[in-house]
Amino acid sequence: MRTLFVLSLLVIAAVRPAAAAPDYAALNRALTDGAVIPAYRSLAETTAALRDASEARCDAASPATLEAAKAAFGRAMDAWQHAQPVSFGPVKTDSRDVRIEFWPDKRGTGTRQVRRALAAKQPDLVAPGGLKGKSVALQGLVTYERLLYDHADDAYACRFATAIARFQAEIAAAIVADWTKTGGYRETMLTAGGGNAQYADAKEAATDFLKSVATALDRMIDQKLERPLGDSRADSFGTRAESWRSGRSLENVAAGLDMLGLMFSTPGGFRDQLAAAGAGPLGDGMVRLFGEAAAAARAIPLPLSKAVADETVRPQVEKLLDDLQGLRTLVRNPVADELGIVIGFNSLDGD
Amino acid sequence: MNRRRFLIGAAGAAAFVPSFSATLARAALTPARPRGYAACAADADGNFFAAGFSADGAPGFRIDLPERGHDIAFHPARAEAVVFSRRPGVTMHVVDIAAGGRAREIEARPDRHFYGHGVFTPDGRHMFVTENDFEAGRGVLGIYDTKGYRRIDEIPSHGVGPHQLRRMPDGRTLVIGNGGIRTHPDLGRAKLNVEDMKPSLAFVDSQTGRRLHAVRLPEPLHKLSIRHLDVNGAGTVAFGMQYEGDRRDRVPMIALVTGGAAPRLLKAPGGVDHMMRHYTGSTVFDSSGRYVAVSSPRGHVVGVWETRSADFVGNVKARDACGLAATGKTGEFLVTSGDGSIRLCDAPGLRTRELRAADRSVHWDNHIGVA
Numbered sequence: 203m204r205t206l207f208v209l210s211l212l213v214i215a216a217v218r219p220a221a222a223a224p225d226y227a228a229l230n231r232a233l234t235d236g237a238v239i240p241a242y243r244s245l246a247e248t249t250a251a252l253r254d255a256s257e258a259r260c261d262a263a264s265p266a267t268l269e270a271a272k273a274a275f276g277r278a279m280d281a282w283q284h285a286q287p288v289s290f291g292p293v294k295t296d297s298r299d300v301r302i303e304f305w306p307d308k309r310g311t312g313t314r315q316v317r318r319a320l321a322a323k324q325p326d327l328v329a330p331g332g333l334k335g336k337s338v339a340l341q342g343l344v345t346y347e348r349l350l351y352d353h354a355d356d357a358y359a360c361r362f363a364t365a366i367a368r369f370q371a372e373i374a375a376a377i378v379a380d381w382t383k384t385g386g387y388r389e390t391m392l393t394a395g396g397g398n399a400q401y402a403d404a405k406e407a408a409t410d411f412l413k414s415v416a417t418a419l420d421r422m423i424d425q426k427l428e429r430p431l432g433d434s435r436a437d438s439f440g441t442r443a444e445s446w447r448s449g450r451s452l453e454n455v456a457a458g459l460d461m462l463g464l465m466f467s468t469p470g471g472f473r474d475q476l477a478a479a480g481a482g483p484l485g486d487g488m489v490r491l492f493g494e495a496a497a498a499a500r501a502i503p504l505p506l507s508k509a510v511a512d513e514t515v516r517p518q519v520e521k522l523l524d525d526l527q528g529l530r531t532l533v534r535n536p537v538a539d540e541l542g543i544v545i546g547f548n549s550l551d552g553d
Numbered sequence: 554m555n556r557r558r559f560l561i562g563a564a565g566a567a568a569f570v571p572s573f574s575a576t577l578a579r580a581a582l583t584p585a586r587p588r589g590y591a592a593c594a595a596d597a598d599g600n601f602f603a604a605g606f607s608a609d610g611a612p613g614f615r616i617d618l619p620e621r622g623h624d625i626a627f628h629p630a631r632a633e634a635v636v637f638s639r640r641p642g643v644t645m646h647v648v649d650i651a652a653g654g655r656a657r658e659i660e661a662r663p664d665r666h667f668y669g670h671g672v673f674t675p676d677g678r679h680m681f682v683t684e685n686d687f688e689a690g691r692g693v694l695g696i697y698d699t700k701g702y703r704r705i706d707e708i709p710s711h712g713v714g715p716h717q718l719r720r721m722p723d724g725r726t727l728v729i730g731n732g733g734i735r736t737h738p739d740l741g742r743a744k745l746n747v748e749d750m751k752p753s754l755a756f757v758d759s760q761t762g763r764r765l766h767a768v769r770l771p772e773p774l775h776k777l778s779i780r781h782l783d784v785n786g787a788g789t790v791a792f793g794m795q796y797e798g799d800r801r802d803r804v805p806m807i808a809l810v811t812g813g814a815a816p817r818l819l820k821a822p823g824g825v826d827h828m829m830r831h832y833t834g835s836t837v838f839d840s841s842g843r844y845v846a847v848s849s850p851r852g853h854v855v856g857v858w859e860t861r862s863a864d865f866v867g868n869v870k871a872r873d874a875c876g877l878a879a880t881g882k883t884g885e886f887l888v889t890s891g892d893g894s895i896r897l898c899d900a901p902g903l904r905t906r907e908l909r910a911a912d913r914s915v916h917w918d919n920h921i922g923v924a
Contacts, residue, residue, distance in 0.1 A: 297743040304739070311739060338739055370746055399799040402830070424599060527598065546873025547595060547785075547891030547916035548850035552834060553623060553669060553716075553780075 204281075207487065224475035224541050226404035230391045232470025233411050239381055239388065241285040241461060246374040248278040252346075256364035260357070268354055271363075271446070275350055276368070279343055279445060283457035287418035287465075289385045290410045292380035297338065298373050304338045304345075305444055306425055312339040316348060320359060328361040333369045341369055344445075351447040377521045405543065412472075412525045412533070412543050413460055413550055419530040422455050430510050438516075440507030451506035455522075456499040462529075463492030472537070481540040488532065497527045562589040586840075586881025589613060591634055591648075593622030593918040603636040605650065605924075608880070610895060610909035614654025616646060621878075623669025624717070625922030628699065629677040634922060635702075637682065641738040645682070647702055659702045664688060665695065666738055669919075670717040673699070674759070675724040681759060683715040683729070690735045694718070694727070707761030711755040713746070716780045721756070722788050726765060729755045730792055732778040747797045752779040754792055754810065768810055777804060781835055787843025788812070789860055793833030793847050796826065806833050807847050807856075809863060819847075819858050821865040828852050828868065831849055834875035835920055841883040844900045848888070850875040850919075855888055857900040868902045871896070878921035889917035 255274035259267040282302055285293070293299045304312060315337055319327055326332045333341050346366045353359035381387045390400050394407035401407045430443040430451070443451040466472040467489045476485030502509055502518045509515040538545050591605040591613070596670040601621050605613030616636070632650040643661040648654055661667055661684065671682035680697045684707070692710030697703065710718075712731020719728050733752030735745045752775070754768040770777055776798035784790050789811045796804050806825040808816035821828055829849035836847045844866065848855045852875050857866040869888075876889030884900040887908065894911035898904070 294743070297740045297745075300740050300743065309738075397801060399801060402800055402827075418598065530599075531597070544853065544872060546850055546853075548834060548873050548875035548919055549853070551892070552832065552850055552875065553919055 209489070214292055222311040222478055222480065224408075224479045226408040226475075227392075227395045228470050229411065229472070230394060230407050230466055232474070233465055233472075234381075234391045235389050235470065236468035237461065237464050238285075238288050238291075239378070241281070241288065242325075242374065242381060244283050245278070245281040246371070246378050248274070248281040248300045249367065249371040249374045251355075252278040253367040256360070256367040260360040260364055262355075263268050263355075263360065267532055268350075271350060275343075275347060276448065276450060276453075278367075279347075279448070279450060279454065280457050282343060282462045283454040286421075287414050287458055287461045289414045289417050291333065291390075292377045295380065299376060301341045302343060302370065302373060304342045306429065306442070307339065307344065312345055312348070313336070315339045316345055319362065320353065320356065327363045328358070333365050341366060343370065346370075347445060347447050393492065408541070409543050409545070411465065412419050412538060413545055415465060415543050416530065416533050416550065418458055418462060419526055419533060422458060422524050423523060424529065426451065426455055427506075427519065427526070429504055431519060431523065432510070435511055435513065435516055438510035440510055443506040443510070446505065449505035449507070452499045452502050452509075456496040459492050459496035459499065463496065466492065467509045472541070476537065476540055479540045479542070481536070484532075484536055484540060488529075488537065491525070491529055491532070495522065495529065498522050500524060563708055579625045580817060587878070589628070589924040590658065590878055590887065591625045591683070591922045591924070592876050592920065593618065593625065593636065593639075593915045595621070595918065597914040602649070603634075603646070605634070605648075605654070606895070606909075607922045609668075614648055614650050616648055616654050616656040618646065619644060619658075621624060622646075624671070624920040626671050626673055626680070627922055627924040629673055629675060631677065631679075634924070635680065637667055637669045637671055639918075640668045641685065641687075641736065643667065643704070644670070645671075649813060657702070659697075662695070662704060665693070668714070668716050672718055672720055672727070674815075675720065681718060683710060683718055685714070685736065687737050690737075692729075692731055694729070698727070700803060708757065708759070709764075711757060711764040711767065713751070714754045714778070717782050719782060719784045719790075721784055721790075722760075722786060725759055727757050728760050728782060728784060728790050730779040730782050731755055732780050732795075733775070734778055734797070744797065747776065750775060750778065750797065752777060752794075754779050754790065766813065768816055770805075770808075770816070774804060777806075783837045783845070785838040785845075785860065787842055789842070791836050791838060791845040791847075791860070793836035795833060796831035800831060802826075804831070806831070807836065807844070807845075807858070809860065817863050819845075819863055819865070821856060821868070825856065828856060835877040837879055837885050837886065839886060839900065840879045840881055845882050846877050846886045846898070846900065848875050848877050850891065855886070855898060857886075857898075857903070866900055869898050869903055869905055871898075871905070875919045876917050876921040878923050887921060889921055891916045891918075893917065 252274040255271045259271045349359040349363040394401035395404040432438040473485030504515045589607045593603045602619040604615045620642045621639045622636050625636050627634045634648045636646040638644045645659040646656040648656045665684040668683040673680050682692045684693050684695045691709045692715035693707045696706040698705050708731050714732035714734045716730045716732045721913050731753045733750035756766040777794040782792040805818035807819040810816050830851035832851045834848040842910035846857045853872045854868050856868040878887040886898045888896045893913045893915040895908045
């Protein structure tokens with residue numbers, strides 16, 4: 203690139219005359235209905251399908267049902283990665299986000315607990331509702347992947363995985379319900395303009411969306427790319443890549459970037475509001491850059507766990523990292539400035 | 554109880570007796586021009602570090618941090634500072650300032666994590682650090698021998714989610730903001746008990762671990778998390794809160810406590826809750842103890858009150874401002890912001906000026922440590 207293009211966007215933003223203000227209420231409605239709720243509906247559908255595929259595999263273990271379960275897992279993980287950037291609202295209730303995906307697991311809690319559960323074949327875990335109130339390290343998609351890829355021949359592991367898939371389908375359905383029900387979070391976003399329990403005004407609600415974009419980029423940069431990359435090829439750590447067992451770490455990043463791009467491009471979304479504020483080229487540039495970054499992530503020819511240690515492919519990952527850092531700079535500075543939103547360091551996440 | 558009897562009693566009750574000297578305690582609380590400051594920060598690429606600077610803004614030590622830092626405490630005698638990682642962090646860094654900022658990493662006990670604040674005893678032999686006994690869901694103060702920063706004991710914080718703590722003027726009593734919010738490191742920073750949180754301001758005898766006294770706000774205000782606090786030379790405690798409830802609720806954000814009297818809630822035109830968007834950052838007294846300043850990075854504002862009358866002096870708009878410290882001058886505060894600025898705010902006149910040119914690539918984090 204893209205570095206030059208990023209710079210040009212920074213310059214465009216700097217020299218543009220002041221114009222009309224963005225419509226925060228319109229933005230909130232557009233992103234709620236055009237990006238967030240569809241993403242959670244998709245998560246509910248794909249986790250329900252994962253539950254069905256898991257049950258089918260336990261009923262009749264075969265290469266075909268195993269492949270079907272792997273495909274269903276991929277679709278559910280895609281849906282989660284697409285929804286993950288939304289970092290507020292019902293997904294935070296009862297730590298649902300961590301229960302969907304407990305990662306990174308820096309203390310190795312998952313490894314320890316799964317090993318113990320498999321050794322003991324604990325019947326309570328696989329009983330109906332048995333995962334409720336259990337450790338987050340046993341409830342989520344990372345453990346599902348581990349059971350599917352590392353313990354495919356273990357009948358207990360199959361039932362355990364099915365219990366996880368059921369639990370995930372319930373969580374996803376609950377998130378959809380909490381957004382869409384009467385008095386739900388959709389209403390909270392749409393009524394923010396008059397002040398409500400969560401927000402003082404529509405701008406405060408819109409700030410949650412832009413913070414979500416910034417936080418998602420932070421997560422991609424710090425956790426999904428930099429941790430496995432390490433400082434050098436010798437220092438890289440392939441199994442620190444997210445979803446390394448299924449080899450879909452980079453697809454995860456791409457699915458998240460698709461969501462960020464959608465939040466800009468959806469009618470009434472960030473691009474349209476930037477245009478309303480007189481910064482149309484910046485909004486167009488953001489849509490283009492998110493699209494290019496997602497394509498670049500998908501074009502890397504090795505799984506991330508291998509790419510980080512590969513002499514010829516590693517530079518492509520480093521380039522992707524650069525691109526995401528450029529996007530982060532744009533989001534935190536000109537995009538936030540043009541939208542009149544402060545994503546400060548302290549105001550974003552204090553203590 | 555005389556001191557000798559106390560020490561004998563304490564030695565019987567616990568394996569450790571923190572050092573105590575009234576003279577040292579007074580010396581540590583005597584207003585003086587700070588020798589310097591330090592604060593945690595992030596750079597433009599999101600790397601975390603801690604940096605010192607002198608009272609006139611000249612850069613001092615700089616160390617890289619493996620995780621986001623929070624507050625910094627200076628040793629009262631040695632050229633040494635301890636950087637506390639932010640919750641749920643598990644590292645502290647002991648900076649040897651004389652050696653150009655060489656740092657040693659101290660790890661939390663495996664079943665504890667840090668909250669981001671700590672204080673030295675007046676003689677500097679021991680340090681108390683707020684920690685989470687996360688399996689039990691109770692707050693503790695880890696006690697470290699500063700010779701090698703070995704953790705030698707702990708006492709209860711008498712609440713959940715202990716955050717900032719300070720010494721009272723007697724040098725021996727600690728005042729602790731127990732935020733009341735239960736968290737577990739496996740769940741990141743998720744709040745697990747907002748509905749039934751019970752924050753408190755606890756006064757604890759550092760030598761016995763006994764709670765001497767606690768301040769709680771009445772029931773409808775139980776979602777006000779008590780976080781940051783300061784003590785002036787007269788023993789008045791100012792504490793700032795963060796509200797976990799409905800944004801439409803009108804609630805106090807800052808209070809003063811003197812002795813056993815009921816807390817005095819600070820007010821401002823239009824409401825402190827609106828001004829501060831239900832969230833306070835740092836709370837500090839000026840060097841005279843006459844003024845108290847409270848920052849709100851969400852409200853992008855620093856408010857100042859007069860301690861004795863509890864009157865609102867005024868506020869200063871400051872984008873993403875959070876770090877506050879007293880300078881040596883009455884009514885003057887240092888203010889750091891996420892936008893890289895370091896400013897002086899003259900409270901009575903509400904004028905600000907840059908202490909040094911802002912470095913926009915630096916995001917100053919929540920607090921300023923004072924040497």
